[in-house]
Amino acid sequence: MTIRLRNTLTRQLEELRPLVPGKVTMYHCGPTVYSSPHIGNFRSFLFADVLRRFVEDQGYEVTQVMNITDVGHLTMDDIEGGEDKMEAASKRTGKTAWDIAQQYTDEFRDCQKQLRVRLPHHMPRATDFIQQMGAIIADLLAKGVAYQVNGNVYFSVEKFPDYGKLSGKVLDELEAGARVAVNDEKRDPRDFALWKLDDKHQMQWDAPFPGGARGFPGWHIECSAMSMHYLGEQIDIHTGGEDNVFPHHECEIAQTEAHTHKRFVSIWMHARHLLVDNTKMSKSLGNFFTVSDILQKGYSGLELRYALIRVQYRQTLNFTLQGLDEARAAIGRVNEARKKLVRVRDGAERAGSDDLAVAVQTAQDAFTAAMSDDLNVSEALAAVFEFVAACNKAQPTQESAKAALLAFARFEDVLGCFGDEPVADATGSAPAELLELLEQRKAAKAAKNWAEADALRDRIAQAGWKIVDTPQGARLEQV
Numbered sequence: 001m002t003i004r005l006r007n008t009l010t011r012q013l014e015e016l017r018p019l020v021p022g023k024v025t026m027y028h029c030g031p032t033v034y035s036s037p038h039i040g041n042f043r044s045f046l047f048a049d050v051l052r053r054f055v056e057d058q059g060y061e062v063t064q065v066m067n068i069t070d071v072g073h074l075t076m077d078d079i080e081g082g083e084d085k086m087e088a089a090s091k092r093t094g095k096t097a098w099d100i101a102q103q104y105t106d107e108f109r110d111c112q113k114q115l116r117v118r119l120p121h122h123m124p125r126a127t128d129f130i131q132q133m134g135a136i137i138a139d140l141l142a143k144g145v146a147y148q149v150n151g152n153v154y155f156s157v158e159k160f161p162d163y164g165k166l167s168g169k170v171l172d173e174l175e176a177g178a179r180v181a182v183n184d185e186k187r188d189p190r191d192f193a194l195w196k197l198d199d200k201h202q203m204q205w206d207a208p209f210p211g212g213a214r215g216f217p218g219w220h221i222e223c224s225a226m227s228m229h230y231l232g233e234q235i236d237i238h239t240g241g242e243d244n245v246f247p248h249h250e251c252e253i254a255q256t257e258a259h260t261h262k263r264f265v266s267i268w269m270h271a272r273h274l275l276v277d278n279t280k281m282s283k284s285l286g287n288f289f290t291v292s293d294i295l296q297k298g299y300s301g302l303e304l305r306y307a308l309i310r311v312q313y314r315q316t317l318n319f320t321l322q323g324l325d326e327a328r329a330a331i332g333r334v335n336e337a338r339k340k341l342v343r344v345r346d347g348a349e350r351a352g353s354d355d356l357a358v359a360v361q362t363a364q365d366a367f368t369a370a371m372s373d374d375l376n377v378s379e380a381l382a383a384v385f386e387f388v389a390a391c392n393k394a395q396p397t398q399e400s401a402k403a404a405l406l407a408f409a410r411f412e413d414v415l416g417c418f419g420d421e422p423v424a425d426a427t428g429s430a431p432a433e434l435l436e437l438l439e440q441r442k443a444a445k446a447a448k449n450w451a452e453a454d455a456l457r458d459r460i461a462q463a464g465w466k467i468v469d470t471p472q473g474a475r476l477e478q479v
């Protein structure tokens, strides 16, 4: 089925048409590793994960790169002001910028695991790509698209007429914004830094281009260099959070396309920020949650994943703790349905005569259609729950139970928010007549007919089985 995705650049739904048929390249702007990842960051990272999983589900071979920004991202990135986030964290904590980077890279990887992210094929650190950034900067200087003042290198926006095409910002707006940052060095207030001279910066390198000074790279050039290194000059999809559109991605386009003279990215995609309790997440409001805050409250990574992906990535997601409880209940409903199917498939529960073929096909088709429509996860989940209802209503044949479980396995493969197939209750391979007696005993107990319940227990015991009561209900074990 055709996958249609909303391209931020053209503001339209577009068909995914990979540059190389059958293969899709994706680059995702990853975390800046100066603090613990919060749930807003992960909405965007999980969107990238679901995108990759669905594109793979549709038969494409995907190569996915997500970078780790460990240098050059300034505290006021929109106006190139403030200080490097890594250095600021270093001052706050007394640790070195390098140690900060390592600590939060490790924590990020741990969160990826907890949230069941399929790991990107490459997760490069910006500090390992200084030479590749230098090669691009050298070329832009040689072409006269970049210039050097006092050891700082700037990209000359005037030389790239398409600047502003992604964010839709017009010249006046760009100039007004840029003037906020007073920097007399720049020829045009809109110009942005590719390299910064700073001999006090903890992370510093000899200039990786001719005639430059010791310093560190600008944030934007990092992603161009890493994307090009792993995926080539042109890629199919580039994603990020909506705050990356400007200036980060606008600058990535300018410097990459000025360097290669080719279209850098076919489809740009951006995830919306999430709200917490209907307002922007902030530390001062007390509604700021890191991933580990949520896990410490007793929710699982799976439940958090469900709560963060359940709304389509371009829609506003209002995150609440109640939403996590709903996620828990929803996962539980899917697993109850799967358990019953597992029991029927494995012969632990008597099979019925209902054929689920039509329900399976309907669910698969609706799921695919929803996901192909700009990754509409909410609609896809609606299809899954209609299917859950159909399965619960039916007394499926063994074959149908098998087919239904395969459908659930596919939904899990794409969304990753239900968990592995549950193990059926340890009813084991108790003979069907004994399971029937167990059911009768349950009914007798419910009717408070204790004599009958005891008599049934004795009959089961005579057959060599004992009843084990568990919070999930009674099951049989061979003595």
Ligand SMILES: [Zn+2]
Binding pocket: 028, 029, 030, 223, 248
């Ligand atoms: Zn980036």
